[in-house]
Amino acid sequence: xxxxxxxxxxxxxxxxVTFHIIFPSFTIGLSAYIATLGVLWIRREEDRYQRLMxxxxxxxxxxxxxxxxxxxxxxxxxxTNWSRFSVVAGNVVGPLIGYEVLTAFFLEAxxxxxxxxGFNRVPPWLxxxxxxxxxxxxxxxxxxxxxANSWMQTPVGHEMRGGIAFPVDWLTIVFNPSFPYRFxxxxxxxxxxxGFVVLAVGARYLLAGRFQxxxxxxxxxxxxxxxxxxxxxxxxxxxxxxxxxxHQPIKVAAMEGHxxxxxxxxxxxxxxxxxxxxxxxxxxxxPHGASLIxxxxxxxxxxxxxxxxPQDRPPVxxxxxxxRIMVGIGLFMIAASLYGAFLWWRGTLFxxxxxxxxxxxxxxTGFVAVIAGWVVTESGRQPWLVQGILRTADxxxxxxxxxxxxxxxxxVFAYGIVxxxxxxxxxxxxxxxxxxxxxxxxxxxxxxxLMAAEGAASDAMSKRR
Amino acid sequence: MEWxxxxxxxxxxxxxxxxxVILDGFxxxxxxxxxxxxxxxxxxxxxxxxAPFWDGNETWLVLGGGGLWVAFPTAYAVIMPALYLPVIxxxxxxxxxxxxxxxxxxxxxxxxxxxxxxxxxxLAAFSQGVILGGLIQGIHVKDxxxxxxxxxxxxxxxxxxxLALIAGYxxxxxxxxxxxxxxxxxxxxxxxxxxxxxxxxxxxxxxxFYTPLAFERIAQRWFSLPNxxxxxxxxxxxxxxxxxxxxxxxxxREILPFxxxxxxxxxxxxxxxISIYPYLVPPSLTIWDTAAAPASQxxxxxxxxxxxxxxxxxxxxxxxxxxxKVREGEAYH
Ligand code: HDD
Ligand code: HEM
Ligand code: HEM
Numbered sequence: 001x002x003x004x005x006x007x008x009x010x011x012x013x014x015x016x017v018t019f020h021i022i023f024p025s026f027t028i029g030l031s032a033y034i035a036t037l038g039v040l041w042i043r044r045e046e047d048r049y050q051r052l053m054x055x056x057x058x059x060x061x062x063x064x065x066x067x068x069x070x071x072x073x074x075x076x077x078x079x080t081n082w083s084r085f086s087v088v089a090g091n092v093v094g095p096l097i098g099y100e101v102l103t104a105f106f107l108e109a110x111x112x113x114x115x116x117x118g119f120n121r122v123p124p125w126l127x128x129x130x131x132x133x134x135x136x137x138x139x140x141x142x143x144x145x146x147x148a149n150s151w152m153q154t155p156v157g158h159e160m161r162g163g164i165a166f167p168v169d170w171l172t173i174v175f176n177p178s179f180p181y182r183f184x185x186x187x188x189x190x191x192x193x194x195g196f197v198v199l200a201v202g203a204r205y206l207l208a209g210r211f212q213x214x215x216x217x218x219x220x221x222x223x224x225x226x227x228x229x230x231x232x233x234x235x236x237x238x239x240x241x242x243x244x245x246x247h248q249p250i251k252v253a254a255m256e257g258h259x260x261x262x263x264x265x266x267x268x269x270x271x272x273x274x275x276x277x278x279x280x281x282x283x284x285x286x287p288h289g290a291s292l293i294x295x296x297x298x299x300x301x302x303x304x305x306x307x308x309x310p311q312d313r314p315p316v317x318x319x320x321x322x323x324r325i326m327v328g329i330g331l332f333m334i335a336a337s338l339y340g341a342f343l344w345w346r347g348t349l350f351x352x353x354x355x356x357x358x359x360x361x362x363x364x365t366g367f368v369a370v371i372a373g374w375v376v377t378e379s380g381r382q383p384w385l386v387q388g389i390l391r392t393a394d395x396x397x398x399x400x401x402x403x404x405x406x407x408x409x410x411x412v413f414a415y416g417i418v419x420x421x422x423x424x425x426x427x428x429x430x431x432x433x434x435x436x437x438x439x440x441x442x443x444x445x446x447x448x449x450l451m452a453a454e455g456a457a458s459d460a461m462s463k464r465r
Numbered sequence: 466m467e468w469x470x471x472x473x474x475x476x477x478x479x480x481x482x483x484x485x486v487i488l489d490g491f492x493x494x495x496x497x498x499x500x501x502x503x504x505x506x507x508x509x510x511x512x513x514x515x516a517p518f519w520d521g522n523e524t525w526l527v528l529g530g531g532g533l534w535v536a537f538p539t540a541y542a543v544i545m546p547a548l549y550l551p552v553i554x555x556x557x558x559x560x561x562x563x564x565x566x567x568x569x570x571x572x573x574x575x576x577x578x579x580x581x582x583x584x585x586x587x588l589a590a591f592s593q594g595v596i597l598g599g600l601i602q603g604i605h606v607k608d609x610x611x612x613x614x615x616x617x618x619x620x621x622x623x624x625x626x627x628l629a630l631i632a633g634y635x636x637x638x639x640x641x642x643x644x645x646x647x648x649x650x651x652x653x654x655x656x657x658x659x660x661x662x663x664x665x666x667x668x669x670x671x672x673x674f675y676t677p678l679a680f681e682r683i684a685q686r687w688f689s690l691p692n693x694x695x696x697x698x699x700x701x702x703x704x705x706x707x708x709x710x711x712x713x714x715x716x717x718r719e720i721l722p723f724x725x726x727x728x729x730x731x732x733x734x735x736x737x738x739i740s741i742y743p744y745l746v747p748p749s750l751t752i753w754d755t756a757a758a759p760a761s762q763x764x765x766x767x768x769x770x771x772x773x774x775x776x777x778x779x780x781x782x783x784x785x786x787x788x789x790k791v792r793e794g795e796a797y798h
Pocket of ligand 2: 009010011013014017018021082145148149152371374375378379382385392
């Protein structure tokens with residue numbers, strides 16, 4: 001059997017990077033939420049905020065650890081699996097990631113120590129400042145990595161010499177054409193993701209009749225944020241798409257399922273794009289809709305997939321469905337937050353049980369939308385790894401398929417365990433809820449003495465055995 | 466400029482790797498010594514002594530790897546595929562021991578995460594040793610790309626280096642514990658430190674005898690004149706520091722053994738650099754052969770000059786904040 005190293009390396013990278021992005025989408029937003037709770041706690045001196053802050057910090061700790069370890073894997077995979085990429089793009093992408101380490105990773109990793117262990121050691125203002133620093137660190141990390149990724153989508157500010165990219169103008173490289181849109185869209189995505197998790201947890205407590213005061217605070221804070229950010233995401237996404245049309249028109253053609261560029265594009269609601277027959281099956285669409293959105297003219301034209309030979313087209317199915325999943329969830333988010341705000345204004349938000357039920361089951365929406373969005377972005381760039389400069393198939397390391405397959409199996413196995421245990425533990429922390437009073441907290445986390453006792457008990461047991 | 470930049474970068478990355486080895490070394494060492502704890506409370510105590518620091522410590526690994534990519538992309542692109550399996554095993558081990566810090570706290574039964582922490586830490590140390598050994602023994606390169614076999618790295622020498630690093634990190638961990646903990650844990654760590662010191666010295670001696678015999682280029686470096694006149698102090702000082710370390714452990718000193726272990730590591734590291742400089746990928750690619758574009762190295766250098774002191778500043782602050790000893794049964798977070 002012939003193992004295709006390129007395909008395997010792609011699967012491996014897609015698997016590990018998808019696993020990784022789950023955690024940043026949550027920790028970027030959650031750290032900002034924790035810092036906000038901290039500020040409210042200091043300003044208003046209400047215990048409720050402090051309890052919530054400590055509660056979410058425990059969940060944050062578990063997620064952050066998974067984000068860190070899976071991120072370290074990624075940074076080494078550029079060398080292990082994509083060594084040609086490291087050489088060809090290293091001069092440009094390397095320093096951007098280097099700056100991420102220096103400005104973001106050290107910051108967040110170090111002040112995380114204060115956030116997790118400093119509660120009894122530092123004054124409240126310093127504790128809350130550390131939380132804010134962690135939040136800023138995560139956002140800065142997004143800044144640099146998205147700059148690197150955007151440069152791979154829309155490379156500018158460099159020149160090619162002997163097949164290798166050399167930087168010419170760093171400002172142009174960092175602020176490349178797709179970067180502002182991608183940064184805004186992803187950062188907003190992270191806040192939306194976290195917002196829906198907080199909302200879902202609040203709704204869950206209300207339905208169960210537990211932690212009423214905390215649950216109301218959580219829900220109000222989340223809805224207040226989401227009602228602004230969810231519609232904003234539609235606006236940013238729209239602008240992002242227009243920008244992509246300018247720089248990567250074939251990606252947009254795949255998103256819209258648009259084959260023939262000589263006719264105006266329809267807004268395809270559902271279809272099954274058939275790559276062999278170069279047409280859509282089972283299409284349900286609004287004629288001229290896509291042209292109207294993308295060209296602001298019902299008869300406007302934009303390139304279709306058939307304008308390039310098949311080997312230069314991205315995998316249409318991934319892009320097409322990824323895009324619909326993301327936008328579908330985006331529309332759900334807008335509807336849910338607007339309706340929530342409406343109920344809040346009517347004063348019945350906390351009693352409308354069917355709505356709370358829906359919210360309590362929608363914690364996953366942000367994660368799925370983020371992953372779907374990245375599939376659109378990355379699959380849509382194929383067959384290029386760096387648009388117009390380096391093809392994915394030419395970027396591979398000289399490593400045999402068997403090694404990549406073997407390590408892929410290891411990754412799936414290891415991440416499988418870590419992921420399910422992580423979800424399970426987070427769920428348990430949520431089920432336990434924001435218990436304890438501020439008085440306890442001064443002597444350490446309330447759960448702690450209990451655990452020491454548990455430890456002693458299990459030791460006693462094992463000795464007896 | 467074209468000549469100096471790679472040298473400056475080699476020095477910077479060398480520093481990042483040294484920082485990593487020392488800082489993550491002691492917290493991996495805690496994992497290696499973990500099975501010797503007598504109770505769950507003692508395990509908590511050991512883990513707590515490093516819990517606020519481990520993430521920051523591991524970031525030096527990202528800086529080392531990332532720095533290598535930034536400044537010497539060709540070397541990065543040769544070394545990673547050549548040492549593919551040990552690198553991936555190291556990363557996976559770090560995954561398990563990393564999440565163990567948090568998972569252990571929230572799980573009902575700690576047993577599995579105790580294992581994950583121990584095995585992950587030990588295997589990570591071992592693979593790092595193998596990576597080091599694989600690099601010292603040389604990588605087959607053709608046209609600036611890796612062209613060797615996929616198990617070239619698997620030699621008795623590389624495996625020996627793997628074991629050596631387990632002992633070395635164990636020693637760092639043990640002397641860290643004598644400094645940062647009290648009671649039973651600290652007491653036991655003293656005994657372990659003595660044992661591990663002997664092991665480390667034995668490994669150092671083995672490597673020092675084996676490498677000049679096996680690799681002509683290393684023998685040339687150390688034993689040709691006039692090099693020898695300048696280099697003989699390295700092993701001599703190492704012997705003196707080792708003796709002092711042994712004495713200080715016996716004297717029940719708390720901070721000095723840890724400091725002496727660090728010096729011991731730095732001396733070993735210095736010996737290594739002497740053996741392979743100016744090659745980054747022995748025996749063929751020097752730091753100049755693999756350097757990134759000067760524009761990239763300069764861009765990154767400007768940031769590093771400003772940011773590294775700030776980073777070191779807040780790292781010192783964190784160690785200062787969590788100063789003092791960790792007792793048995795104290796709160797976690
Ligand atoms: C939008 C944000 C974002 C994106 C697109 C990525 N990451 Fe990430 N990464 C983060 C946001 C982040 C984060 C929020 O800063 C961390 C810290 C903890 C966490 O959960 O995510 C993180 C952690 C993290 C770490 C560990 C840092 C530490 O030691 O503290 C590394 C090495 C990477 N990432 C590397 C990568 C690579 C190579 C990526 C691309 C392929 C990548 N990340 C995509
Ligand atoms: C600097 C940042 C990034 C780089 C250098 C990068 C690079 C790559 C590479 C080398 C591949 C393999 C080629 C392929 O399968 O088509 C890939 C695919 C992929 N990446 Fe990225 N990526 C980056 C950021 C991200 C992020 C942050 C995500 C978020 C989840 C992501 C999601 C994906 C996905 C889903 C695929 C699979 C695409 C497919 O199946 O065709 N990437 N990327
Ligand atoms: C509401 C309507 C939305 C529209 C019109 C939209 C539009 C887009 C477009 C056009 C892209 C691809 C850009 C490119 O590759 O060049 C994209 C990517 C992406 N989307 Fe959306 N999006 C929407 C909602 C969402 C939501 C709700 C989330 C997550 C909560 C999300 C997360 C992402 C992510 C993570 C990416 C990949 C990163 C990037 O390229 O920005 N999007 N989006």
